[in-house]
Amino acid sequence: MLLSGVLFGLFLGLASGEDGSAAWLRYAPLPHDSSHSSLPSSIITLNSTRGSPVYTAQQELRRGIQGIFGKTLNNGTSSNQHGAIIVGTAQAYQKSYGEFDDAKELEEDGYFLSSESNQVLIIGQNERGALYGSFDYLSRLAQGKLGAVSYVSNPHASIRWTNEWDNMDGSIERGYAGPSIFFENGFVTDNVTRVAEYARLLASIRINGMIVNNVNANATLLSPRNINGLGRLADAMRPYGVQLGISLNFASPQTFGGLSTFDPLDPAVDAWWANITNQIYARVPDMAGYLVKANSEGQPGPLTYNRTLAEGANMFARAAKPHGGIVMFRAFVYDNHINESNWKADRANAAVEFFQDLDGKFDDNVVVQIKYGPIDFQVREPVSPLFSTLRNTSTAIELQVTQEYLGQQTHLVYLAPLWKEILEFDMKADNRSSKVKDIISGERFRRPLGGSAGVVNVGTNTTWLGSHLSMSNLYAYGLLAWDPALGAEELLQDWIRLTFGHDKKVIETVTEMSMKSWPAYENYTGNLGIQTLTDILYTHFGPNPATMDNNGWGQWTRADKFSIGMDRTVKNGTGNAGQYPSEVAKVYESIETTPDNLLLWFHHVNYTHRLKSGKTVIQHFYDSHYEGAATAQDLVEQWNSLEGRIDVERFEHVLFRQKYQAGHALVWRDSINQFYYNLSEIKDEAGRVGNHPYRIEAEKMTLDGYRSYSVNPFHTASGAKAIVTTSNTTEGTATTKVTFESGRYDIAVNYYDLIGGKAQYELHINNKTIGSWKGDLEDKLGHAPSVYLDGHSATRITFRNITVGKGDVLKISGRPDGVEPAPIDYVSFLPPGVVD
Missing domain, CATH: 3.30.379.10 (Chitobiase/beta-hexosaminidase domain 2-like)
Structure with a gap:
């Protein structure tokens, strides 16, 4: 009866409009x-x-x-x-x-x-x-x-799973599309209709397994009520051949089971896991297996008892093996309290250091799940050297469909080209062809298991991921897991035809937009291998390069007044280059042979170091950030050209996000360039950085009910300052006379949209209302919002083709709401064709 209802619901649900x-x-x-x-x-x-x-x-x-x-x-x-x-x-x-x-x-x-x-x-x-x-x-x-x-x-590899990071309370870590479809209020959801719909989508791209809960697991998932709930989820997924799996909390025997220990070599602990595993398989006989995050980012694990990671993984493997279950054991293990003053310290070395001596000590049903790079889903990283280190251990690659560091589904970033670079990279182990795709399949080192795990994090939003265009990444992930030889553009165009239809202009335009999106994002967020220059201590969304240093997390740039980059050479640095097989290590050890797009990953150089292009590092930074932000502006016009060719609902949804991306790309551009200009004191040869002739700074206007506010970090505000209302109940106005020549302008207002309030704004010229808006992006975008004036909350709205006379009076009024004090950064008067 339940199955029939689920399938009937699928037929009804998909008969609705083009909501994604x-x-x-x-x-x-x-x-x-x-x-x-x-x-x-x-x-x-x-x-x-x-x-x-x-x-x-x-x-x-x-x-x-x-x-x-x-x-x-x-x-x-x-x-x-x-x-x-x-x-x-x-x-x-x-x-x-x-x-x-x-x-x-x-x-x-x-x-x-x-x-x-x-x-x-x-x-x-x-x-x-x-x-x-x-x-x-x-x-x-x-x-x-x-x-x-x-x-x-035939599949390239047997394991083709997704990792959902859903929490028992219904929230989703790094999820940008609404609440969980699996859990609510501490329990497995009763309504599994949407779970079946999701399993159908996954089956269509040949995904065969799904971990339904966060790797930072909650032990209450193992309660009898929730085990029964897992059975409901599995029943909904089974018609589509998608097997359920779960993440485990290593300390569960103690925190949930009442034992005095969670030592993996304690017979009572071993028996406890065998018993709970038997209970789960009694309800879900075809469960795919377990995913375990241990001794990472504060999570418990075997190192607590001076046991090895292999001994911890094998404990779960013994419990799952009689049932045919697999244990995916994450290699994301590192110390998050390392000291940057130690020149040899390097988080990028952690995976190899923790796992190299354990090669061959894992049971055959254990697969070590390795993030594609040594750090954490950055816009560009080299391939993790652990892939070539583990010769006698089954491995799988961990990719991230959800755009945690890459714009959180508010920026278009088509990821298949990035994944293709990783999968096709040749590690040259033992001087033989050793492409990553052939290592994870088990072929290269003759291992019995292997494959891919993709962090996806769908939610209740009708678009599944919060953005129509981001679904190209889920589509490409599944089919690349099946066949990594497929081309990124080929996959993209298949997805476009299936999603938007056969209009030639739509196919060509969305293809061009998507294929240039990753390079553009890399350009305006962090290039030359420096990682994504986001705020690693907060939401991982907007710019904040200062957080990349002077922390214990190890995502460092080692930037100072004169130089930048991690020295990862064997000769003088952390030795990370030496973790690769000899042919690859030789390339990375030398500045001359290291590709420029990974220069600052492997080498610490002066800002004046000349790249292979002939530019200095700092000028490349300036130019790339301007080029990337300019591409983001082009994406708006390209999407606009498709009006009438795509249904209104989806067209407007994507247009809103492309406009947001265009504005936020400028925030990124200005923030990163200003930070390194201030740090290095080296001028931009083109005279752009710090020079904004079309702007009127809000703090320089005549303020009534507003006051000047020093923004932190300083570089996320033009001129380092913004304005906020004098209280959370006082309406403010900022006025000034227009000093630009009379004509038609696009008027852009940069402001901050904080969570915890929905301030209201109006823009006037000579008391004529040009436009009004509300600070409610937290309801429209789904990204991780901020409670501060910073690079996460900074945004822009533009009113186009407005007639303005020199001497006209510009006025902005802001009405605060909650903790949001109607903050404003600046106003730009942009002549036709000028970006700012």
Whole structure:
């Protein structure tokens, strides 16, 4: 009964408008008269068990073909297979029809798809494979790829999981799309309809496992009520072949189970985990396994008892092995209280230092889950050297779909090109080809397990991730986990056709926007390998390079008045370059051979150091930040050009975010450039940094009910100051005469939008209202907001094509609300074509 209700809800839910809930599974009619006379008219399902993936596959095929072609598939029979779609497992097909040649090529979860004759064969190695083949076939049809095909598709790796960072109270760590779909008020949710919808999306991109709770796990998940709730989640996901997994808190035997210890070598602890694991598998017999974060960022672990990380991981492996479960053990282990005054200290070394002596000591059902770089999902990092260090241990790569350090779904950043660089990187272990993609599959070092884990963090927002365009990252993640040889642009264009349709201009424009988005974001946030210059002590969203030093977290730049960058050489630095195989280490050890885009990752240099381009480091910083911010402005105009070609709801949603990104990119540009200009005292050769001829600083206007306020960090305000109302109940005004020549201008107001209040503003010229707005971005964007005037809360609104006369009176009024004192930074009068 529950399953039927879930599936019925899916059909109803996706019949609604273009709100993003259908994602790439819209099954929209093709935009031309596509003849479907050659399409099969019936479907033969080789497993009619309700709730099985094959049963789901036939439902999906009916639904998709009805949506794309308006054609209803009849029920076929085994005796009349002509003109039919036959879907099922290889075993079931051979039982009904005899052998077929491609069966021996199928690997676990793989499928054979053929549409060469008057029938379509979708044959999976298992039921999940049959479902994957059905989604693949429907994807081709929905994209108008109607030609005959015949091929086998097998997964590159067996583990293709997502990691959801949902908390028991319903919040989501690093989630930007609303509350959890799995938990609320300390318990597993009762309504699993949206969980089933999500599992359907994941199955369509061939994801086979999902960790449903935060790696910073809460032990109460192991209560009887919640174990039963996990069963409900698994029941909702099972028709789509997505297996449930959970994160564990290492100290659970003590904090939840009542034992005096959580020592992994204590027999009572070992027995406790075996017992709780048996209870979970009794309710979820096909559970994928466990994910464990231990001895990292304050989380408990085996090092508490002077036990090794392998001994801790193997304790869980022993409990899960009788049930066929896998233990994913995160390599994100480091000391977050290291001393920057020690020139040799380096967080980037931590993973190898903690794990290198444990290679070969993990049980066969343990997989070490390694972040793609040595630090933490930065805009650019080198590949983690741990991939080539662990030769006798199964490994998986951890990628982050949710844009924690990369704009938090308010900035367009298409991540597949970044992931492709990592996956295709050759570690050259033992002077042999050792691409990361072949290491994580288990092929290179002949390991039994391996694959990918993607941090996704969907929420209740209809767009799933909070942004329509960010869904391209989820789509690309799943299919790259299946086949890392796929191209980033190829995946993107498939996603665009499935999401927005077949309009050539839409495809070309969104492709161009997306493909230049990662380089642009890197340019205006942190380049030359310096990491994302965000506030690592707060929300990881806006700019604050000062927090990158003088802290115990180890995400350092070592910037001073004269120089910048981490010396990670063996000769004179932390030795990180020496953790790589010899051929790669040789490249990184030398400034001459290190790529410029990783220069400051591996080398400490003067600001005046000349890059291979001939520019100095500091001038490259200045230029890149201006170039990246300019690209962000172009993205608005490119998206605007699609008006009328995309439905209004999604067009306006994306336009709002692109405008926000354009404004916030300027905040980033000015903040980073001003910080390093002040630090180095080296002028910008182009004379742009600190020179803003189109601005009127709010603190220099005539203030009534407002007062000047020194912003911290200083570089997140133009001129280091802003204005705030004199109290949280006093309305303020700021007035001045326009000194610019008469003409038409875009008038931009930079202000701060804090959480905890929704201040209201009005902009006037000669007492004529030009526009009004409210400080309510926390309700519209979903990013991690701020309670301070800083780079996270700084934003901009622009009123376009306004006629202004020299000497006119400009007035801004601000009405505070809650803790938000209607803060304003500056006003810009921008002539046509000027960005500021």
